[in-house]
Amino acid sequence: MSWQSALACWYMRRQFRPETLKPRINVERARALTAKRAWVPRVPKDWQLREVYGATDTPLRGEWVEPVGGARAGADAAVVLYCHGGGYYFCSPRTHRSIVFPLATRAGLPIFSLDYRLAPEHRFPAALDDAVAAYRRLIADGYAPQKIVVAGDSAGGGLALATLLALRDAGDPLPAGCLLFSPWTDLAATGASIRTNDGLDPMFSGPAIALAAKLYLGETPADHPLASPVYADLHGLPPLFILAGSTEVLLDDSRRVADKARAAGVECELEVWKKMPHVWPMFAPFIPEANRALDRAASFVRRVTSAPQHAATQPSSAMSSV
Structure with missing residues (x-):
């Protein structure tokens, strides 16, 4: 663990985690603080x-990060559709430029960062509907499915995975792969790490997870598979690459998805990085571990978008601790 990462954890424990200890969520305060x-x-x-x-740009509402003069679509053009985190109720493409920009330049591919509708004004399945519509728009604009990677962090990671499930169930062609940073996949908050890592996670308290879920879910059951993909049948999905920190309260949201994906015959690689905070790649370029994680993520994106179209994949048992 670098001193830069230790400093970031210290800062989050003092400035961010206290907000998650409060009995109620102040949506406007959360939005104002993250924007500031x-x-x-x-x-x-x-x-x-x-x-x-x-x-006129709906459903591609958000931001493109792209090479100057580069081809925007076509049979050989690859692209990443990125879903930002923020508990489904705050953050935006602007707050997540610190992860989208370096991922784009490392992968050498344009990224579209989606500005999906937020709760509680727009509850489930509004965000999912927006992500599915954005993917279909990329296809309609000329991008081949096997040249698209759907990615996201935290709530956006859960949304990215749910988007694949919705596309599969609707019979749409699936993307080349899915990249997930510390995904939130269980809005019922049943993972053991919610309790065992409570106090170790510098960003979140365990009880805050279920509290945030209610803002997005409304009357939807917390175990709905398109809200909480950990409860879904994951068969037929493209390769997954998941990064999570060992002290995160959401660690088991990654572990259980990886286990279920492999059991369903899906190629899935999970890397658990020691003592890294939630979605630490957002701290690039300041944290060395963030830079290395983005290198790994970009390598996955390049690999799956340059590989032959996946037909039937074999389950991967790869899981590493970094």
Whole structure:
């Protein structure tokens, strides 16, 4: 564990975790704090940021990070559809530029960061409907399914996985793979790490997870498979690559999905990094472990988008601790 990571954990334990100990969630305060604290990286040389928020751009509402003058679609063009985290009720493409920008440049591919509708104004399945519609729009615009990776962190990781399930069940062609950073896959908060890592996680308290879930779920049962993919049948999905920290309260949300995916015959690699905070790649370039994690993620994206279209994959037992 680097001193930079230790410093980030110390900061989050003092500034962020106390907010998750409160008995009620103040949605507007959460949105204001994250918008204020968001570090916005400089657009890399030869890359451009293109904001898409016009009424005619629905369902691709959000931000493109793309090479200047690069091809935007076509049979050989690859792309990442990114779903930001934030408990389904706060954060935005802007707050997550610190993970999207370096992932795009490392992978050498454009990324569309989706601005999906947020709870409690728009409860389940609004975010899922937006993500599915965005994926279908990319297909309609000329991107081949086997050249698309769906990715996300935290709630956005759960949303990315749920998007694959909804597409599979609807008979849509599936993407090349799915990249998940510390995904939130169990809104019922039944994972053992909710309790065992409570106090070890520098960002979240265990009880805060179920509290946040209610904002998104409304009257929807917490074990609905498209809200909590850990309860879904995962057969037929493309390769998955999951990164999680060993002290996260959401660690078992990753472990159980990985176990279920492999049991269903899905290629799945899970890396558990020691003492890393929730979605630590967001701290690039300041934390060395964030840079290394993004290198690993970009390697996965390049591999699956350059491989022959997956037909039947064999389950992978790969799980590493870093």
